[in-house]
Amino acid sequence: xxxxxxxxxxxxxxxxxxxxxxxxxxxxxxxxxxxxxxxxxxxxxxxxxxxxxxxxxxxxxxxxxxxxxxxxxxxxxxxxxxxxxxxxxxxxxxxxxxxxxxxxxxxxxxxxxxxxxxxxxxxxxxxxxxxxxxxxxxxxxxxxxxxxxxxxxxxxxxxxxxxxxxxxxxxxxxxxxxxxxxxxxxxxxxxxxxxxxxxxxxxxxxxxxxxxxxxxxxxxxxxxxxxxxxxxxxxxxxxxxxxxxxxxxxxxxxxxxxxxxxxxxxxxxxxxxxxxxxxxxxxxxxxxxxxxxxxxxxxxxxxxxxxxxxxxxxxxxxxxxxxxxxxxxxxxxxxxxxxxxxxxxxxxxxxxxxxxxxxxxxxxxxxxxxxxxxxxxxxxxxxxxxxxxxxxxxxxxxxxxxxxxxxxxxxxxxxxxxxxxxxxxxxxxxxxxxxxxxxxxxxxxxxxxxxxxxxxxxxxxxxxxxxxxxxxxxxxxxxxxxxxxxxxxxxxxxxxxxxxxxxxxxxxxxxxxxxxxx
Numbered sequence: 078x079x080x081x082x083x084x085x086x087x088x089x090x091x092x093x094x095x096x097x098x099x100x101x102x103x104x105x106x107x108x109x110x111x112x113x114x115x116x117x118x119x120x121x122x123x124x125x126x127x128x129x130x131x132x133x134x135x136x137x138x139x140x141x142x143x144x145x146x147x148x149x150x151x152x153x154x155x156x157x158x159x160x161x162x163x164x165x166x167x168x169x170x171x172x173x174x175x176x177x178x179x180x181x182x183x184x185x186x187x188x189x190x191x192x193x194x195x196x197x198x199x200x201x202x203x204x205x206x207x208x209x210x211x212x213x214x215x216x217x218x219x220x221x222x223x224x225x226x227x228x229x230x231x232x233x234x235x236x237x238x239x240x241x242x243x244x245x246x247x248x249x250x251x252x253x254x255x256x257x258x259x260x261x262x263x264x265x266x267x268x269x270x271x272x273x274x275x276x277x278x279x280x281x282x283x284x285x286x287x288x289x290x291x292x293x294x295x296x297x298x299x300x301x302x303x304x305x306x307x308x309x310x311x312x313x314x315x316x317x318x319x320x321x322x323x324x325x326x327x328x329x330x331x332x333x334x335x336x337x338x339x340x341x342x343x344x345x346x347x348x349x350x351x352x353x354x355x356x357x358x359x360x361x362x363x364x365x366x367x368x369x370x371x372x373x374x375x376x377x378x379x380x381x382x383x384x385x386x387x388x389x390x391x392x393x394x395x396x397x398x399x400x401x402x403x404x405x406x407x408x409x410x411x412x413x414x415x416x417x418x419x420x421x422x423x424x425x426x427x428x429x430x431x432x433x434x435x436x437x438x439x440x441x442x443x444x445x446x447x448x449x450x451x452x453x454x455x456x457x458x459x460x461x462x463x464x465x466x467x468x469x470x471x472x473x474x475x476x477x478x479x480x481x482x483x484x485x486x487x488x489x490x491x492x493x494x495x496x497x498x499x500x501x502x503x504x505x506x507x508x509x510x511x512x513x514x515x516x517x518x519x520x521x522x523x524x525x526x527x528x529x530x531x532x533x534x535x536x537x538x539x540x541x542x543x544x545x546x547x548x549x550x551x552x553x554x555x556x557x558x559x560x561x562x563x564x565x566x567x568x569x570x571x572x573x574x575x576x577x578x579x580x581x582x583x584x585x586x587x588x589x590x591x592x593x594x595x
Contacts, residue, residue, distance in 0.1 A: 105130040105180055106193035112140055115156075115202040116437070129180035129193060136175065140201060152204040154556060157183050157197060160190055170520050175199065176556050202497070204539060228285060229582060230271055231590050232259030238273050240285055243577060246592055250288025254281055263305040265317060266408030267423060270333065272319055274302025280321045282333060292336050300324035306354040308378070310408035311431045312362050314424035320364055322349035328366055330381065340381035346370040351397050354378065356405055356431050357440040357457040365442060367394035373444050375456055385456065385474050392448035396490050400441045400513055403494035403536070404434050434496065438514055443480070443499055445487030451480035451501055453516035478516035482509055489531050493538040498555075500541055502529035508543050508553070520558040524551055527570075535576045542581055544571035550583055550593075566591055 108129045112121040122143035131139070133155065141150040155175040175182050179199075183191050191197060229241035238252035238259055257276030264271055270291065271283040278301055279294035301324050308317035316334035323329070328342040328349055347369035355363045361379035368374070373387040373394055399405070409417045409426035417423035442454040454476050485504035492499050492513055499511045508522040508529055527546035534541055540561075541553045548569055554561035569586035576582075581593040 106184075108179065108184075108193050108195075108197055110179065110197045110199055112144065112199050112201050115200040118200075121201060124196065129184055130178050132178050133175050136179075136199070154202045154204060155199050157191070157199060159188060170558075171518060172200075174556050174558070204537070228264075228268065229577060229592075230262045230264065230273075230285070231584060232262045232273055232275075233588075234258045236275070238262060238271070238283065240271075240288060241590075243580065243592070250285070252281075252283050252288055252290070254290055254294065255279065257301070260302055261305050263307060263319075264406075265307050266310045266406060266410075266427070267314070272305050272307070272321075274305050274321055276301040278302065278323065278325075280305070280319070280331065282319075282336075291333075295321075295329075295331050295336065295338075297329055297338055297341075298323040298325055298327065300348075303349060304351040306352045306364075308354055309356045309362055309405045309427065309431070311356060311424055311427035312360075314420040314427070320352050320354055322352035322366060324348045326368070326370075328352050328364065328376075330364075330378075342366065342374075342376055342381055342383075344374055344383055344386075345372070347393075350393070350395050353397050353399055353402070353442075354405070355399055355440055355442075356401055357435070358384070363457070365397055365399070367397045367444055369393040369395075371446075373397070373442075373454075387444070387452075387454065387474060387476075389452055389476055389479075390444065390446040390448055390450070392446050392486075394444050394446045396445040396487060398443050398491045398499065400438065400492040400496035400499075401431065401434060402492055403534075404430050438496060441477075441492075441496070441513070443490050443492070443501075443516075445490040445501060447486040449481075449483050449485060449487065449503070451483075451487060451490055451511075451516075452476040453478050453480060453511075480509075480511055480516050480518070482518060482521070483507065485528075488529060491532055491534065493534045494536055495538045497538065498534075500532045500534070502532045502543060504528040506545070506547075508532055508541070510541075510555070510558070522553050522558055524560045524563075525549070530570070530572055531574050533575045533581075540576075542574055542576070544574040544583055544585075546570045548585070548587075550574055550581070552581075564593055 106129050107126055109124050109126050111124045114121055137153050140153055156172045158172050173183055173186055229243055231239050236255045239248050240250040242249045255275040255277055259273055259275045261274045271285050273281050278298040279296055281294050282291040284291055302321055303324055304322040306320045319331045319333050321329050326345045326347055330339045332339050345368040349366050349368050351367045353365040355365060359377055359379060364376040364378050366374050371390050375384040377384055409423040417426055439455055439458045443451055445451045456474055483503040483505055488502050488504060490501040497513050499513045501509050506525045506527055510519040512519060525545040525547050529543050529545045531544040542550055544550050548567045550564040550571055551560050552562040567585045567587050571583050571585040574583040584590040
């Protein structure tokens, strides 16, 4: 019997019309790109002709082959600046982040500012060589709040300070002594002492190794303590002093070794909401204070003399940040975790880290206010003794720029550890990213449905987390400026958040502290 062949496949028709043949994929054009440093705009390698659909990962590999001689590849982030001549609407992004490919992110951008005939200038920023993994789950629920430092210290409305072991996630000591709510806790940068301030107007010092108080409370303030700041280790490693800011309108500087008051700063006419101890401005650094009298004041930390008064804000000044905050907070400790053998070695390591940071930028200050704005200041632009004295003689300083865009009060602002970015949180339920050295607006992060109280950066400046009244925390992808991870779990407002190594710690109105990790 002969083999019968199947009938030929009939062509599909739609209402008598043959099915259209599938379109051939559109070929991707070749483009010329120039890789430049985001730091100073210098060329990293000669211009190259590449396919426009080359992925971001392939761009990173190509740049490593062309520009670096290291055996280990360096991770980069890429972006293209929109033309400055184009009038952008208020709040619009000024850069295009390359997250997928140049063709998809740049050539197909809604602005239509780029064509395949253009030379695409790609700004490249090397990322940290160590990685912090994003937290994705809650590993512990603890009773207390307000984390800080490599060890975890929390203060609470139960009038106690608690210390926690981050390895076991169990409490190690309960520090009792305050007669009111504990409002702030601050670690000395070598972790030998812990300071706490409370609603009782007293400052207490603790030994974290034993959990015992170091003498009696430091008394003098007539109202509750709003903020604490330790003298930087690179200035004084033996016995750093402590500054306390109070609702009573004063700042007191304490000698922690002799347990006595050195001097009182009494220039403000309303509550002093925050105090920062900077590393520039003199041999002993400078004190920066922000007050509800609408001013920021700068003081000589050696004798407590006023240096300048900044009067540009129109409402209460509630938050300050220095681009050196992370360096000053961690002192002699870098990501390698080496512990100094002596106070002299600690001071030398801390000074080397601080001086190395200042090679690329001076110490900068950002102030945030209830007037919905922030100001970027460079108060001591040069570290030379002659210029510092000239800066001190000037009683008035003008800000570098005014940072506008938030629609309600600013609740928190903080520089990234590398100083390249700043993030601000506000009562308008948004977080905004700014360039740390120029104050230029970068992006708005939207996703919270309530006021954002606090933001914190990871140690490698790659991750940003925000805490909100909506009872959630959100980790943000700074390549796309969208939510990377949502962390629900608190049952009420989240007041504070911080990164501690690879872990995130948050505390809230539900009387719990949560530790989150990858």
